[in-house]
Amino acid sequence: MNADLxxxxxxxxxxxxxxxxxxxxxxxxxxxxPPLALHGITMDIRVKGDIQGRFLISTxxxxxxxxxxxxxxxxGMPPSNQFGPMEKSAxxxxxxxxxxxxxxxxxxxxxxxxxxxxxxxxxxxxxxxxVSNIVxxxxxxxxxxxxxxxxxxxxxxx
Numbered sequence: 501m502n503a504d505l506x507x508x509x510x511x512x513x514x515x516x517x518x519x520x521x522x523x524x525x526x527x528x529x530x531x532x533x534p535p536l537a538l539h540g541i542t543m544d545i546r547v548k549g550d551i552q553g554r555f556l557i558s559t560x561x562x563x564x565x566x567x568x569x570x571x572x573x574x575x576g577m578p579p580s581n582q583f584g585p586m587e588k589s590a591x592x593x594x595x596x597x598x599x600x601x602x603x604x605x606x607x608x609x610x611x612x613x614x615x616x617x618x619x620x621x622x623x624x625x626x627x628x629x630x631v632s633n634i635v636x637x638x639x640x641x642x643x644x645x646x647x648x649x650x651x652x653x654x655x656x657x658x
Contacts (some may be wrong), residue, residue, distance in 0.1 A: 505656050506636055508605035511641070512598045513652055520570040524658075527639030534635060541583075542621040543595035547615035549608065553656035557568050557595060563648040564591060578585060592618040611658070 506529070517524050542558040559567070561583050568587035569579040571594055582588055595618035595643055635655040642648035 504609055505551060505606070505658065506654050508602040508652050509598070509652065510638055511605060512558070512601035513638075515601065516594060516598055520567070520574075522567070522570060523643040525641050525643060527641065529636045530637045532637050532653075536545060536635060536637075538621075538623075540622065540650070541622055542593070543591055543618045545595055545599045546615070546616040547599075547603075547613055547656060548637075550563070550571070550611045551613050551656050551658045553654075555602070556653040557598070557601065557650055558653065559650035560648075561644065563650055566642070567591065567650075574578075588620050591620060620643055 510526070512527070514524070529532060536556075536558075538558040539560045541564040542598050546554045563584050563619035565580065565587060568583070571590045573588070574581065577586075596615075599615040599618070602627040603615055606613060609616050632651070635653050638654070640650050640652065642650075645658060
């Protein structure tokens with residue numbers, strides 16, 4: 501997998517986090533062999549077309565709630581203390597925005613692709629196939645909160 505496939509997902513993620521006013525820093529990209537060590541909440545989108553695979557955003561419940569609250573506050577919704585259906589919906593929308601932006605950026609390289617609606621996976625077991633031998637992990641730390649972090653995984657083949 502080359503940088504032309506990974507960078508649109510990184511750009512889309514960081515643009516969204518910037519729009520949410522989340523002060524974040526990116527860790528070093530790592531190539532990992534499956535299986536993946538996921539956190540408690542994972543957002544999963546499949547990619548189909550000229551490029552096949554998936555991208556995942558995996559985080560713990562506290563960070564997931566933080567992100568859902570940041571997103572929902574843009575629409576005047578009060579913060580929540582629990583991770584429920586509205587928070588899951590917010591995370592799905594966040595993931596869909598990232599996927600849509602990445603698809604738009606990939607189209608500039610003349611790739612014809614589409615994404616599936618996001619799925620929320622709770623727990624650390626990932627169902628389904630990983631399409632490549634190496635999955636790229638992009639760690640993200642939320643600076644304002646000591647223990648808040650997430651990992652984005654990009655698993656694509658063209």
